[in-house]
Amino acid sequence: MNPDSAVALVTGGATRVGRAITLALGARNASVAIHYRSSDREAQEVADLVRESGGHAECFRADLSDPDQIDSLVPAVIAKFGQLNVLINSASIYDQGGLEATSRADWELNMMVHAWAPFRLSQMMIATLEDAPGKVININDIKLVRPNRLAYGVSKASLAAVTRSLAAAVGPNIQVNQVALGAILPPPTLAEDRVAAIAKLIPAQRWGDPDDVATAIIHLIESDYISAETINIDGGSSGTSG
Numbered sequence: 137m138n139p140d141s142a143v144a145l146v147t148g149g150a151t152r153v154g155r156a157i158t159l160a161l162g163a164r165n166a167s168v169a170i171h172y173r174s175s176d177r178e179a180q181e182v183a184d185l186v187r188e189s190g191g192h193a194e195c196f197r198a199d200l201s202d203p204d205q206i207d208s209l210v211p212a213v214i215a216k217f218g219q220l221n222v223l224i225n226s227a228s229i230y231d232q233g234g235l236e237a238t239s240r241a242d243w244e245l246n247m248m249v250h251a252w253a254p255f256r257l258s259q260m261m262i263a264t265l266e267d268a269p270g271k272v273i274n275i276n277d278i279k280l281v282r283p284n285r286l287a288y289g290v291s292k293a294s295l296a297a298v299t300r301s302l303a304a305a306v307g308p309n310i311q312v313n314q315v316a317l318g319a320i321l322p323p324p325t326l327a328e329d330r331v332a333a334i335a336k337l338i339p340a341q342r343w344g345d346p347d348d349v350a351t352a353i354i355h356l357i358e359s360d361y362i363s364a365e366t367i368n369i370d371g372g373s374s375g376t377s378g
């Protein structure tokens with residue numbers, strides 16, 4: 137698919153990694169539906185940047201922990217743009233929670249945002265596509281096992297399963313892939329010495345850049361023969377461990 141024919145929904149598309157994906161799509165003349173939950177101002181700002189560069193962008197608010205709001209998102213995008221053929225599932229939560237601290241509420245929240253929302257949005261978009269081309273790209277994490285972020289890890293492992301199961305279930309004109317990120321953008325609360333220490337553990341000896349993620353996503357949109365695949369964007373971390 138040529139990105140200029142994409143009408144793309146980017147969840148969490150107003151900030152950080154999602155923002156870079158939104159801007160890269162806009163730069164390739166895609167129409168971009170920028171989803172946000174609380175980052176209203178950032179969503180409007182990035183939409184303005186896309187429009188200034190000649191692209192189309194609209195903002196859509198939804199809390200992806202609420203099944204009704206998940207269900208309202210694809211119809212809202214189609215009402216504005218007339219169609220939707222690319223879905224980038226980037227919205228995420230990154231809460232702490234170990235063995236004893238993980239509650240059912242944490243579990244359900246993470247599963248809702250990281251597994252159900254990406255699946256349900258895909259299901260709803262695919263139902264509108266019939267035989268037309270479409271792409272689903274899920275943003276995952278190279279580390280699916282995290283003892284201090286248990287619900288996060290379990291739900292991101294579910295997202296990996298969603299990716300492959302969906303890829304197997306769709307018709308030939310739809311490709312479903314994921315990109316798995318290593319250290320791309322540190323959480324704002326991470327201390328500088330920890331940021332530097334993590335960089336030393338990466339074969340590339342540095343953190344990545346959100347634009348590295350955006351480049352891989354444009355490649356997956358352009359390719360019609362890659363599906364059920366994972367691209368690790370991690371400076372070589374996963375390929376060189378064990």
Ligand SMILES: NC(=O)c1ccc[n+]([C@@H]2O[C@H](COP(=O)([O-])OP(=O)(O)OC[C@H]3O[C@@H](n4cnc5c(N)ncnc54)[C@H](OP(=O)(O)O)[C@@H]3O)[C@@H](O)[C@H]2O)c1
Nearest residue numbers: 148152153172173174175199200201226227228317320321
């Ligand atoms: N940053 C990294 O180095 C890294 C590493 C590994 C994997 N990843 C993955 O890459 C993706 C992007 O990472 P990031 O660091 O840019 O993400 P992030 O800053 O943690 O979160 C991205 C967006 O998710 C949205 N979000 C959170 N809870 C939501 C909810 N209940 N409903 C709707 N939206 C919700 C937030 O939107 P609002 O601000 O509008 O509320 C936020 O802007 C994520 O899937 C993450 O797991 C990132």
